[in-house]
Amino acid sequence: MADFLLKSSDKTSFLGNLLAGTVRGDLVFPFPEQEKDDEIIGSEITAKLEALLKDKVDRTQIDTTQSLPDGLFDELRAQGFMNLRDPVDYNGLGLSNFNTFRLIKKAAEYSTTVALAMAVQTSIGIGGYLKYIPKGYLRNFVLKHTRKRSISGNADAEAEGASHPKRFTTATLTEDGTAYLLNGKKVYISNASIADVLVVSARVYEQDREITRLFFVETSSSGFEVTSEHEFMGLKGFPSVEIQFNNVRVPKEQVLLEPPLEGLILSSHLALMLGRIYMQVAPSVAIGELCTKWMRDYLKRRSSIDLPLEKYEALQNIVALSLAEVFAMESVAEWSVLIEDRRNDLEPKLEQVVARNICANTCWRILDRTMSVMATEGYETAQSKKARGVSAVPLECCLRDARALRTQCGADFLLDCLFAQMIIFPIFYKKNNDLNVNPVSEGQDTILDNLSTRNQRHWHFLVEENVSLANICQNLVKKYPNPRYLYPKEEMMILTTQMVSELMTISLVLSKAASLEATLQPNPQDLADIYCTAARYRISELKNKLLAEEHPNYQGVFQDWLNMD
Template identity: 40%
Template sequence: MATDDKQTGPGRPPGFLAELQLGRLRWDLIHPFPQQDEADRSRGDQVVAELTAFLQEFVDPTEVDVTGRLPEGYHRELEGRGYFRLQDPVGQGGLGLSAQNAFRVVQAAASWSVPACYAMAVHLGLGAGAYLTLLGEEDGLGAELRGLLAEGLISGDADTEPTGAINRSRSTVAVPTEDGTGYLISGEKIFIQNGPIAGLLRVSATVREDGKEYIGLFFVDTRAPGFRVKSWHEYLGLKGLPNAALTFDRVFVPRERIFSPKSWTSEEEWRISPELNAVSAYGRMFPISAPATAIAKLCLHWSREFVQRRTAHGRGLDQYDEIQRTVATTAAEVFAIESVTDWCLLAADRHPGIDLVPERTAAKNITSTTCWQIVDRTVSLLAGEGFETARSKARRGAEPLPVERFFRDARALRIAGGVDFMVDHYIARGALLAHYAADADAATTAAAPDDARLTGRNRAHLSALAEESSRFAGFCRELTSRHDNPEELFEQERTLILLGRVSSDLFSMAAVLARASRLTAQGTDSVQELADVFCTQARQRIADAWGRLAAPAQPDHAGACAAWLHGDGLDFLINDVVTATPPATFEGNC
């Protein structure tokens, strides 16, 4: 079974992406590319098949999308079958799956219905059990959590408030009780996944005691008086998702159930505390990267079926240049998504103890934004069978492909777990902080490895990867040398966002090339073309980003923004539209 290393982070040997961001292409780290053990994969095949059979019998995804409801008792059925304990030991009622197999199970569920996968994905990646890796066997909180989870409680994470997820302060407060036995939590949380069905929630709240103020993290038993599900959320996609606004009215939490990063970095925003960030980076792989991978693969499957059965002007669609480019791009991007997720989940087995936080952080955007590009492209490719709902297609006798449903679901993945452009910013922030900490004299130029298993074009991509890595590091060193205060540099948001995208493309190229080399050695030569397609387009994106970063002058975005927000000279832009908000029809909770 593959090593399940959730605890990567500070103090660990730097991983491949961290080295790449410093200008060092450590081909020896990523090549030969890791792969899942056959025995472990066979175990995953069995569980995927069992779950698939259950879903096909129990869940009608079209009905879920129309009604906004998963079947009655669905989540309890999942719990009873062990799907909320995918990685727990078999002896403790779990399925004992490796990280890779747990990812595959979530992916399979998402390919049938994304809402059907989400509760177990969040419970696995971001629920209470995810924090046990930071707690010792003798830790009192660890014992508390293990006991609550043993009861079969579904768990989740309650952080976002009406003021927005980006704010560092929390209006939710935790007031110490007079007898000192615990805290009373009051406040409101929104967009809380598993909120309506969770028995255990990790809740963030402002704590003021002993003359200090900090954000504390509390594990709240939702059976406690004062907890209430205020309303279910209904999203653009993901219909039936158990996600809600919650209120806490003096909910009591025993003192032993507080988990605060103040023991590590009391002055730092808890979400970027290294230990907690490592948990979050790993956890997002399941509710975001797994569904994104599933949707991307479905689109690739639908693209082939559609192109094979359609003609235009007496010619098969596959004879047209733009169709060939479209399908090849989708196949190459699916290959890239798989390569990135495989590395994030399997590299710990190949390099025990390696720090994979940068890669896992980048995977959120790589998978979700690439999935969005794929599904958007697929809607255009399928044309008459694209945007129409599956029910509408069925009524007229067309193949009822649910592309429109997954189109809506895919858009949510770019927002979940952090909106995409802010994740890009965070990726670059981490890279720049590493350059602040690095010895400038120790900077090296990335060596250009030569892999005989790659085609000539792909060897050229590998050489370009080395050059771009050095360029990336040099640009970061130049930025940090001009800004003694990192926070001032981080205010240059567009610069960091572009750097984050360059970093992600470089990582994706490396994973694609290393995996293509391994598969070629195993006799799958056709992946070389996919690697070439992906790397060619990635290099074009990188070149565009460098062009934007080097632009000598920028438009006055602040002035244009202020003219619209704080003046009336541009009001003609909204002439002839009804700007009044229409009344919302209340239909009750899902």
């Protein structure tokens, strides 16, 4: 996978260079901006979506009734909001990747549930696979449903384990060779209860071997059944269900044929990289922004003893750090999406992978701080606050929603572990013990000239720590020449990815701050300084853990616990 993402095109990867020990400041500065014409298009369509959401969607009511308003998806579909990126010629809105991000983020301001349903449709529904489907029957099938504005989803997770490499749903070729019969069960399938068509992963036997293929299945097919609705602690009303396939007949032309890569379905993984930006990053940024607004409103109307709350240093620091972390999430999200639209010479797939955990975990920190700032009023439900006539901020509802952003499409710790195993360390095994890094690029002086003195020091820290991490990875590869002895050390894998994520975020935060006018309020240089200062403390802790030579007996305690009666 690392070779494919880094060498399959003539594009350069900023994070790929960072992983190998080089900070390419020339690639990230100046920070990308949306084209003006595209921005105008996005603003007009976002305003239309917001008008619909203001009229139809109430987050608190959805949370209370645990259901979305009747007819909401019909209206979203009618106005094209379920077909954001689909071609205009086929009844989609034909939006750029960044305008798609903007619309989903706007939806998340009103309802995480609605935003997620839109995001699933546009990223891992049938439209998300168009770029991977060659001309022919299957492409025409997808475009037919696009023209009808069909709602779609992705049926991959199974009860045996969502991250299990084997698919237990089977597809058996019919005797006449014209179709496949699907049998099996899928769980946690988003949009399945409202979908017209699903992308379904299933195991087939081809040339005496097992392989996983993608089947494009209409939900009206005989033998397709929704067997149970999932209820979550948050995301009330979200159409996630368990489904059953009982000899569901799928024409063989509705199978996507592609060569496997390391046992993976390549198109699914590529679609999911950008898909996580829409499904988890956009809601994370939206919720983080809402939190800073709620804290501001709360602090301006509350006091303690003889001072307004806004006068206390501790609260000022909490809010400033939260504002800086929103700035960081915006930097990571904008880079990960705008590069898709603006730069044909750069490949942002690796950044998109780590952006999910960066933003989902940052959003969680902001929510936790907001809950502390607003104290019992923050913990109180919006319904209760509304009943007694005070500002009905749905903070606890957003807290429950946001927890899902760290688990859907892969638990946070698992994604960090897999990224190290599949991307980071294969780079070093490929180098054959020859690191030979140039820690900085020629573009460093330009970005330094546009940073404050404190942020210049953060940039130098970034360069030093990035080389240090590359050396740590190289030493681990030397110590464990066979990856099958290194990769089971999952704590090391997780810590390594977390350090990479921190370093990448610092890079993008400093680049964005250097590209913006210092006259903006709050000052981007100050926001970057606050974020980078906090990140340096986290990096120091991560590095100490990664270099520790002795560890407590976690495995022994676990086994004792597991064997208890």
